[in-house]
Amino acid sequence: MDHFMNPRNAGKLEKPDGHSEIGSPQCGDAMTLDIKVDDDDRIIDIKFMTFGCAGAIAAASALTEMAKGMTLEDAGGIRNKQIVEFLGGMPAEKYHCSVMGHDALTEAIDYFTTRRDETRNNLKAIISNMPAELERVMRNNTITIEHVRPERVLISLLNEDTQKIVVILEKELHKRLGRTVEVKVAG
Amino acid sequence: MKTYLDNNATTRMAPEVLDAMMPFFNDQYGNPSSFHTFGSALTEDIEIARQQVADLIGAFPSEIIFTSGGTESDNTALFYGIGADSGKPGLVTSVVEHPAVLETAGYLEQAGHPLGLVKVKSSGCVNMDSLEEQVTPNTGLVSIMKANNETGVIMPIREAAEIAHRAGALFHTDAVQAVGKIPVDVKVEGIDLLSLSAHKFHGPKGVGALYIRKGLKLNPFMHGGHQESGMRSGTYNIAGIVGLGKAAEMARYFIAEEALKTSYLLEKLESGILKECPGAVIVGASAERLPNTATVLFTGVESEAVLTLIDLSGICVSSGSACSTGSKDPSYVLTSMGISVTDANTAIRFSLSMYTSDQEIDYVLEVLPPIIEKLRKISPYTV
Numbered sequence: 001m002d003h004f005m006n007p008r009n010a011g012k013l014e015k016p017d018g019h020s021e022i023g024s025p026q027c028g029d030a031m032t033l034d035i036k037v038d039d040d041d042r043i044i045d046i047k048f049m050t051f052g053c054a055g056a057i058a059a060a061s062a063l064t065e066m067a068k069g070m071t072l073e074d075a076g077g078i079r080n081k082q083i084v085e086f087l088g089g090m091p092a093e094k095y096h097c098s099v100m101g102h103d104a105l106t107e108a109i110d111y112f113t114t115r116r117d118e119t120r121n122n123l124k125a126i127i128s129n130m131p132a133e134l135e136r137v138m139r140n141n142t143i144t145i146e147h148v149r150p151e152r153v154l155i156s157l158l159n160e161d162t163q164k165i166v167v168i169l170e171k172e173l174h175k176r177l178g179r180t181v182e183v184k185v186a187g
Numbered sequence: 188m189k190t191y192l193d194n195n196a197t198t199r200m201a202p203e204v205l206d207a208m209m210p211f212f213n214d215q216y217g218n219p220s221s222f223h224t225f226g227s228a229l230t231e232d233i234e235i236a237r238q239q240v241a242d243l244i245g246a247f248p249s250e251i252i253f254t255s256g257g258t259e260s261d262n263t264a265l266f267y268g269i270g271a272d273s274g275k276p277g278l279v280t281s282v283v284e285h286p287a288v289l290e291t292a293g294y295l296e297q298a299g300h301p302l303g304l305v306k307v308k309s310s311g312c313v314n315m316d317s318l319e320e321q322v323t324p325n326t327g328l329v330s331i332m333k334a335n336n337e338t339g340v341i342m343p344i345r346e347a348a349e350i351a352h353r354a355g356a357l358f359h360t361d362a363v364q365a366v367g368k369i370p371v372d373v374k375v376e377g378i379d380l381l382s383l384s385a386h387k388f389h390g391p392k393g394v395g396a397l398y399i400r401k402g403l404k405l406n407p408f409m410h411g412g413h414q415e416s417g418m419r420s421g422t423y424n425i426a427g428i429v430g431l432g433k434a435a436e437m438a439r440y441f442i443a444e445e446a447l448k449t450s451y452l453l454e455k456l457e458s459g460i461l462k463e464c465p466g467a468v469i470v471g472a473s474a475e476r477l478p479n480t481a482t483v484l485f486t487g488v489e490s491e492a493v494l495t496l497i498d499l500s501g502i503c504v505s506s507g508s509a510c511s512t513g514s515k516d517p518s519y520v521l522t523s524m525g526i527s528v529t530d531a532n533t534a535i536r537f538s539l540s541m542y543t544s545d546q547e548i549d550y551v552l553e554v555l556p557p558i559i560e561k562l563r564k565i566s567p568y569t570v
Contacts, residue, residue, distance in 0.1 A: 051566045052489050
């Protein structure tokens with residue numbers, strides 16, 4: 001009841017790493033969910049907005065409380081049953097109300113991981129099949145992928161001369177992904 | 188503070204009604220159908236009640252049959268009213284009827300009666316062109332409600348009855364929400380069959396009446412001990428019938444006063460909501476409505492969440508939909524008016540009565556707006 005009266009984590013995030021908008025055109029319920037993810041794949045912030053009954057609001061509030069601080073993998077593994085337990089029980093006919101929150105979180109995580117995979121795959125493709133422009137500045141250098149986020153990648157280079165490589169990689173990634181990915185060099 | 192604004196669901200029984208009923212729970216426990224005086228004397232109380240009900244709707248006492256309530260009256264009118272005089276099988280009703288009519292109509296359709304459904308306009312009022320289209324020479328009965336339970340919209344049933352009669356069909360009206368709130372006159376409006384229910388106008392639950400126009404013969408619908416001229420057998424629910432009679436008498440006496448009072452309070456409630464809750468829309472605002480009913484769309488705010496919150500403050504209202512059976516069914520009354528499913532799920536119905544006080548309206552206007560504001564803040568829909 002408290003989670004319905006005073007829902008935690010209601011709202012939106014500026015520049016979220018993961019975002020989902022789900023709704024059921026049949027019953028008209030709708031929800032948005034934003035997550036911020038750190039470099040260790042932990043959900044460090046989470047916010048939701050919902051148009052739904054008391055059960056849906058309470059379940060979304062509970063879910064966000066549970067998911068905050070979890071790794072994406074753990075958060076994705078939260079079951080409806082656990083949400084209901086977290087709330088201290090829910091009438092059986094209201095169980096379905098908690099499903100929307102769960103779906104929204106799954107979609108927000110998917111959004112994050114899909115975009116990350118996209119970034120990684122494109123980066124790999126660029127490195128393995130270098131455009132001429134990049135090949136020219138590479139000389140004997142080698143690129144190693146250290147860490148990938150949807151909007152930022154960390155690479156390390158064998159040699160010092162980095163600036164041109166970074167510029168070209170950022171340009172290439174933008175061309176392929178249609179969004180800006182920051183390239184950083186470790187060290 | 189307990190605030191009861193759900194009078195279209197049921198009303199508080201008038202204390203005078205309870206007083207009138209009490210003797211029949213106590214020493215006057217006889218059966219009016221008995222031979223002995225102790226029982227048979229009670230027939231007089233039943234006939235007084237019959238007169239009181241008849242007076243409320245401008246009928247003759249002999250045209251009133253007591254039933255268990257609105258649902259029984261509606262079922263009876265449809266089952267036995269279709270073509271009662273003409274033998275014609277067709278049934279025509281509107282898409283915004285109460286389930287007591289709509290479900291029965293659906294059943295009758297499956298049983299072989301051609302069914303025509305009349306559309307409503309965006310105001311919530313029955314579309315008379317659609318009615319004209321649906322009524323055919325094959326139509327045996329037209330059933331259009333006098334006033335809608337969700338929106339309070341009053342239907343032009345006099346015109347509807349004329350259309351029915353021109354086609355040689357009978358006309359039934361489910362007047363459960365209208366009787367006791369607005370004047371209803373069966374003769375002026377040309378009604379052949381009318382359903383009413385006691386608990387909607389401060390009478391007891393479990394009792395109602397069916398008006399059957401003089402000269403119209405319906406088949407008996409409860410077979411048994413020949414009560415109600417053999418039409419509706421079953422031992423008389425005498426306390427209930429007396430309660431219905433008393434409620435009818437009071438309604439007839441207070442109808443204008445109550446309408447004046449509830450319409451004043453309703454206007455105060457509506458204007459307060461419109462002022463304090465941006466994005467609120469009164470449903471059927473352009474139509475003639477019952478003086479006690481307002482359904483409001485709080486755009487972007489799901490109604491069940493509102494209901495849950497204001498219930499904690501003791502405010503009793505209702506929404507058109509309930510999210511309980513795995514999927515939410517939005518109000519078919521609202522969606523048939525062209526309101527979207529999402530908006531229909533923001534509808535809250537306020538229904539007043541003569542017992543509603545100024546303080547109750549003030550209290551709602553104090554409690555409700557912050558709740559709407561709070562829920563709107565977490566809603567993904569913007570106004």
